[in-house]
Amino acid sequence: MSFELSEKAKKEIERELGRYPVKDSALLPVFWIVHNERGCVDDEAVEYIAGLFDFSAAKVLGVLSFYWMLRRKSAGKYVISLCKNISCYLREYENILTHLQDLLKVQVGETTKDGVFTLQLAECLGSCGTAPMMMVNNRYYEDLTRERVTELVEGWRKEAMTNGK
Amino acid sequence: MREHKKILTANLDDPESHTLKSYEAHGGYKAFQKALKEMTPEEIIEEMKKSGLRGRGGAGFPTGLKWSFMDKKSPKPKYLVNNSDESEPGTFKDRLLMERNTHQMLEGMIIAAYALDVHLAFVYIRGEYTSCIENTERAVEEAKEKGYLGKNILGTGFDLEIIVYKGAGAYICGDETGMLSSLEGKRGYPKVKPPFPAIQGLFGCPTVVNNTETLATVPWILQNGSDTYAKIGPEKSPGTRLFCVSGHVKKPGVYELEMGSPLMELINDHCGGMQNGSRLKGIIPGGPSVPILTAEECDKAILDFDSMKEIGSHLGSGGVIVFGEEACMVRSLLVLTEFFADESCGQCTPCREGTGWAVKLLHPFVEGKGELPDLDLLMDVADRMKFRTVCTLADAAASPIESFIIKYRKEFEDHIANGGCASHSQTQN
């Protein structure tokens, strides 16, 4: 499989590479551009990015692995990150977690067989006043109840069936 | 309810409060014009010193003083970094500012940049805050179109570019030197200080890092005068502050109160008291990096930097986390300790190993298999983590361990006696 990015992504990368006093600063923004397009920064992408910066792949991987949001392998179409930190714990996120596990039939860290959902736990996402909460891809869903979660998951399931994965 | 002055949230009732139009309609973008046209950088720094404003990022360092440390004579470019990484658990105030009062934050950055001879500034926003990133990018564009950013701002000859930089999920990048490493395209490792960023910061150049709320306060001070600001609240901790309340209260949320207010005024008058008639067990007043206060201590607690120190805690990040009687303090401590273990960058042995061991030691207590000597061992581990690491995450991690075990020791002992948690209700809300 050859590594190819869209023209739009290439343009964005070009802009980032020339934007900072020191080119290295563009590394994180370039990760994001690739991640947005491919859903992950896989080994091929690492090689490609290393080439852009004249870094070793090891150096690129070292930075990449520092950040939890950047994944190295693609995941489900909907990545559910349920907050497990203190304010969500006090507002019983665990009820939501068991409910999600029942609905999706996966454990934390797993992706559903159809590739639609990945379930993971996250540290505090800054929605403590509206706990419990989850981030799905890059959107926040707050003040969660079991009913709301059921509705949301069913909606995404339908969406995935009509639009394909 | 007692009235509080509003400096940061005065116009948030306006659904368009995040737009330049609304901000200007409410008197915004006047302070920076005054600053650029009528004041010298030295005069601005002097005003900031006189205002007594202390940083809202956690440490409470005087802002004017920090600005005065910037190495002005350095021939290198100088940088300003707005710390919008907001990852301290229980803290969600900078998010409110970026979502709803974006231009006040930008105006503060423009004034700071002018005072510090900065021509390129960054807003480093945690990657999870998508709406904040979008809003801030839009606000920067709006300000550019208006000629408030870019070249020769308002014909004064002052140039400033602001770049919105998206983080990718790492609490440690909220530490100012961790943030600089991250901005430099490296792993977000904190750096040994000195040298301090004001002398040698981003790319080795003089740099000031300020919290979002700190910067958003700056326009008000210049507009209304440092003496007006200094008169709000206690002499050594003046002004207002955003308090983020979460946990077992009726109305969690962000509240702007004058410094020096009683903690229980925030909880009872603003948050409507405890939820479901629960009894208060304790409050973490400034994010889990600071020690918890028992219910008795809360009755005496005053929300300002020095009063909090006097009763053995800290105002920290403004994250006020409220524990009702239904909270299991053993589980809560494990949750917090796991957080610090997850987020330790691993550079320093006491932090990397200490947080990991503390988690291992705490698990058996939650499962009802803990043993008494392990409580002392936990205290010992916490003690050995402190004051010997590159950044203060290790000290932060020690603070819940020590304060929970000292103040709620009986709950830990009960877990041993009962083979687990007896009190922890699993009721659904």
Ligand SMILES: Cc1cc2nc3c(=O)[nH]c(=O)nc-3n(C[C@H](O)[C@H](O)[C@H](O)COP(=O)(O)O)c2cc1C
């Ligand atoms: C582990 C750690 C995490 C931190 N996280 C934040 C943060 O999310 N936001 C913030 O403004 N300051 C944070 N700080 C404090 C910053 O290092 C720095 O003191 C602050 O941004 C300075 O701004 P101020 O002077 O305006 O308060 C953190 C510090 C440490 C040690």
Ligand code: SF4
């Ligand atoms: S104290 Fe912990 S988080 Fe801070 S630099 Fe050392 S290992 Fe990293």
